[in-house]
Amino acid sequence: MRKLIRKLSDMRGISGFEYRLTDQIADMFKKYCDDVKIDSLGSVIAVKRSNKPNAPKLMIEAHCDEIGLIVTSITDEGYLTFANVGGVDERTLPSTEVTVHGKEDLWGVIGIKPNYLLEQGKTAKLKELAVDTGLSAEKVKELAAVGDSITLAQSVGRLGKKQFSGKSLDDRASVAAIMRVMKNIKDLDIDIDVYAVAAVQEEVGCRGGKTTAYGINPDMAVAIDVCHGITPDNSDNAFEVGTGTVLSVGPNLHPKLTDELFAVSERHGIKVSTDVDGGNTGTDAWEIQVACDGVPTALISIPLKYMHTSVETLAVSDVKATVNLLTEFIKEQRGELQWLNF
Structure with a gap:
């Protein structure tokens, strides 16, 4: 099982x-x-x-x-902005690993402003987040496009002896x-x-x-x-x-x-x-x-x-x-x- x-x-x-x-x-x-x-x-x-x-x-x-995300734009710097698909818990997205499903699957991370630049006591909003693939803007635009789907990348692993997480x-x-x-x-x-x-x-x-x-x-x-x-x-x-x-x-x-x-x-x-x-x-x-x-x-x-x-x-x-x-x-x-x- x-x-x-x-x-x-x-x-x-x-x-x-x-x-x-x-x-x-x-x-x-x-x-x-x-x-x-x-x-x-x-x-x-x-x-x-x-x-x-x-x-x-x-x-x-x-x-x-x-649940997941969908690409809404690619910035001049090569970051991918996104909207949510389904009831994504936005609080958990910063620092999450993701896969962008473009012409090729691109591994990326969701970045966020440093904590000291955020308003105290506030969590980051979806519009403040973006996917960083580590690729140049030219390469990102070659491999990905607006409308591509994004999935969370976490694989299932054992949590203790009786539980699974992923x-x-x-x-x-x-x-x-x-x-x-x-x-x-x-x-x-x-x-x-x-x-x-x-x-x-x-x-x-x-x-x-x-x-x-x-x-x-x-x-x-x-x-x-x-x-x-x-x-x-x-x-x-x-x-x-x-x-x-x-x-x-x-x-x-x-x-x-x-x-x-x-x-x-x-x-x-x-x-x-x-x-x-x-x-x-x-x-x-x-x-x-x-x-x-x-x-x-x-x-x-x-x-x-x-x-x-x-x-x-x-x-x-x-x-x-x-x-x-x-x-x-x-x-x-x-x-x-x-x-x-x-």
């Missing part, structure tokens, strides 16, 4: 530029699925079919895009979980068709989740994303990393589907916590729920510290708990979904 998470995290693809990684993700799914395709928006859809005709369809979905674990860790689920059910005779989705453009508006739900028209769906892990400055509505996966309850989530997932966790001794979302969960579950004529939807979340930074941190055990919960849920389905009805 660690190697899979690292491999997916090291891929580069901010929202709108996922074509840099979706072919690789599609190839990885092909080992476990009957059919794999990339839809018109760029999301990967892989399916493991039941041997039974007209089987119900379950969609399990995570997003594969990452970029884009939101939501590549969930993509890894789905891949492992598909591997687990590859040779099983299941009673439902399982559609695995690695959706694009979640970080800029939950777009891939919406379009794939319309394309698949599933009978039920489970979105997998991350939630906040407890840190020294954040304990409200946050969960201890390493204590299992998280199921959400609230108006965005179907109560009977969610209850069944809780029941599966109890039957199989899988550690699950409860998150309460009183409205929009801020995940693809929000859009999937209202696709077509409505889709019973649940949300599983993996606790993650330092979200939307280059050092997102999680426990592999929580990813494994997510895999186990989904695998056992799929194995228990018998093809009839009357239990979902109100």
Whole structure:
């Protein structure tokens, strides 16, 4: 699992530029699925079919895009200014290593004015930052252009004995979980068709989740994303990393589907916590729920510290708990979904 998470995290693809990684993700799914395709928006859809005709369809979905930056100008000195793509935590950008995806991949660092030149007590604003590649202005303009994407360069590394830290674990860790689920059910005779989705453009508006739900028209769906892990400055509505996966309850989530997932966790001794979302969960579950004529939807979340930074941190055990919960849920389905009805 660690190697899979690292491999997916090291891929580069901010929202709108996922074509840099979706072919690789599609190839990885092909080992476990009957059919794999990339839809018109760029999301990967892989399916493991039941041997039974007209089987119900379950969609399990995570997003594969990452937050990042986009070049807005190249100065006369060769520095690259940028705008953010998705909810980048601007406070963490100074001194960050990045990769500019131009005609060639350019390694760079985000520079900042010396501390004594900044207004006391103020953090640097995005417009005050720029990428320094160490190249001449002429060379930068030859290799890079306005509109090129920029990704954070941090690779995943072990943090202690049980945790991993790096970029884009939101939501590549969930993509890894789905891949492992598909591997687990590859040779099983299941009673439902399982559609695995690695959706694009979640970080800029939950777009891939919406379009794939319309394309698949599933009978039920489970979105997998991350939630906040407890840190020294954040304990409200946050969960201890390493204590299992998280199921959400609230108006965005179907109560009977969610209850069944809780029941599966109890039957199989899988550690699950409860998150309460009183409205929009801020995940693809929000859009999937209202696709077509409505889709019973649940949300599983993996606790993650330092979200939307280059050092997102999680426990592999929580990813494994997510895999186990989904695998056992799929194995228990018998093809009839009357239990979902109100």
